[in-house]
Amino acid sequence: YLSGSGLRKLFQILKDVHPEALSDALAIMLKHCKRNKSEAASYLKEISKTSHILQRDEATNPTSNSVMTANQPPIFTEHSQSPEDIMEQKMPVNGNSLPSSPLTALSVELNRGHIYGVNSSSGVSSPSNSSIVSPRIETPTFLIDRNQSGCYLLYDVKRGTLTLQYSHTYVPNAIGFWEPGHGEKIQEFKFKGRHFGKFDLIQKCSKKSYYSGWCQFIRAARAMRGSIILFTNPVQASFGMDIELYVFYKFRTDDVQTVRVAENTPLSVDDISAVACLPQFTEFSEFLSVKVDLPRWLTLAGTRGATTSFVPTLASTSSDCKSSRAFEVLYQKDVITTSQSDTDADANKTVEKPKIAQEGCYLYYDADSCKLILHYSKFFVHGAIGFWKPGPGFKIKEFKFKGKHFGKHELVKNCASRKDYYSGWIQFVRAAKAMEGSLWVYGRSDETKGYELELFVYYKDRPDGLQTMAIPENEEFKSTEIKALACLPKLSSFHEIIELGIKMDMNRWVNEASSIGISSRIM
Incomplete structure (x- = not known):
């Protein structure tokens, strides 16, 4: 300027x-x-x-x-x-x-x-062939008569960045769009702010991370029970990579299981069970008429691009399900039970392991102030999302349990963004590793708040050959041998490394994880 x-x-x-x-x-x-x-x-x-x-x-x-x-x-x-x-x-x-x-x-x-200076009294009007004209935005014809307010996905070729743009009107050069479903609404502050509703989703995109960004984009749409539109990539235009999107239905009453997302056509993602983002002209279209189970579908699609699966909800509003009762029957048949009971209701309940109440450092998220807070306590802290206790030969100093804040310390002050939230978790686990402690990651429940995530650790030169492992929820996990840590969104494509037994060096492992979430070496 x-x-x-x-x-x-x-x-x-x-x-x-x-x-x-x-x-x-x-x-x-x-x-x-x-x-x-x-x-x-x-x-x-x-x-x-x-x-x-x-x-x-x-x-x-x-x-x-x-x-x-x-x-x-x-x-x-x-x-x-x-x-x-x-x-x-x-x-x-x-x-x-x-x-x-x-x-x-x-x-x-x-x-x-x-x-x-157009003025009816002066009779002066602007020339019809004037060259000083503000550039006009041509809205696609299929968007003219429908709602244009929602989240647009853009790709900056020069920076290699996938960007989210919340807008009430069409955004030119967008490669994707989603709008919230019935009864849902995007919070108004997302359309404003110092960046005018624009947020970076993934920076320095490789092909794999580009596909993963599309999966995260659709995951956000499904969380709002919304609809997506895949915009056509014009010929000789560098708005993004050529892709194909496939969705997997697990609980539909008809025989349709795999559907390819058509371009420039709205598709409700409220009741899908998984999505795959693949390169264009892939051979995955053969599964449109073949039925496979969900794990195999994810594995086959993951070898070509990126995939993510979703937790089924009984609040589906899709017209494909004839009734909510039929959907519930299909859902109950697929639930994996952990105990046998006399009643059908008890048979479909999962057993949650109790949270350990003991002395140590608790992590919890204050949603009102968008802060991650450490709470050193000798008793269980309700609403905690994580906990660690020191290992043998280590002890937390007594002054950390006291003070004017009664053992509370701010870890990350402003973690409204997902990246800052993940970074706070990395610091939390790093502190546990420094004291060779044991770690607990508490699963989401009604009393806990925060983003859904998964923690992956990297081992080096273990006798059993194990290299990548996901930290289980509500179970004790030893942090003594880990060499690197990754904090990623729930059900990310990083599971393929474990399922396929892929081996790689630490530098590549950290780079691959950083393209999806946050990762760091912990030596």
Whole structure:
């Protein structure tokens, strides 16, 4: 972004060297202007000055290739509004009130021709072939008559980054879109903020992490019981990699099990059991007519791309299920029970292991303030999501249980983002490893809050040959021999390393895990 003097210098260079590009440069700068109202108004004033300069040159040199002609009115006339009035004015757009954003107000004024001083009394109107026009966004035809508010997925080729953009209108160059389902709503703060609703999902994408990012994108849509749209990737356009999406239905009353996601067509993901993101022209389409169980489906798809599975819910609203009772029957047949009981209700209940109440360090998440907090206590802390106790020969110092905060210490102050939350878990396990302690990871329940995650550890030169292992929930886990740790989303594609018995060195293991979540060496 240029200052006033730099802007005038740029105008002069464009006028002398490449005058036909001046109007396009002005429109682009106005479209991407993110300054305050006074600075945006100064941009308009500079354009007004440039307009008069171009008209003066055109009058003295009629053969000049200037952008504006002598018959073209200046950008600001005596009947037009001042730049400050334009920035303050709120005008209705399609029946809705215009947001009080300088960029939005300025863009609307550009589209409507107000910068030319359109006035019915003066009879002055903007020329039909004017070149100073704000770039218009062409909405795809299949989105015109439907809801466009939701989450868009974009891919920045230069940075290799998958980005989420929450927007109430269509976002150009998007590669995917999801909207919440009936009864669900995206929180309003996600559309605002200093990044204007834009959040990085995965940075420095490889092919594998690109596919994994799509799976995370669809997981977020399913959490909101929503619908997704896979946008067509135009020919010779570098908006993203060419992919195919397949979904797996486990509890449908008809015979359909595997469905390929069609492009530019909404698909409800409320009742899907798994999704696979694969390279284009893969041979996975042969499973559209073949039935396999879910673990084999995930394994076969995972060797080609990335997969993720979901926990089934009984609150399915899909039209494919004829009734909720039929869905419940299918669900109950698939539940793996851990004990035998006299009644069918008891047979479908899973046994949760009791949480150990003992002295040590507890980790819990304060959702109101978005903080991860360490609580050193000699008794069990309700709502804890993790716990460790020191190993033999180590002891937690007594002062950590006391103090003005009664043993509470902030670990991560602002962990509203998933990455910061995972980083806090890495620090928590690192502290347990420093004292050669035992670790417990508590599963999610009604009294605990936070993101669902999984912890993976890396071993080196173990006698049994074990290299990668997932830390089980609600069970004691020794941290003495681990060399690296990864904190990843629940049911991520990292399970393939364990299922397929893949061996790799520590550096590659850490890099692969970092593309999905957070990882670190723990020596």
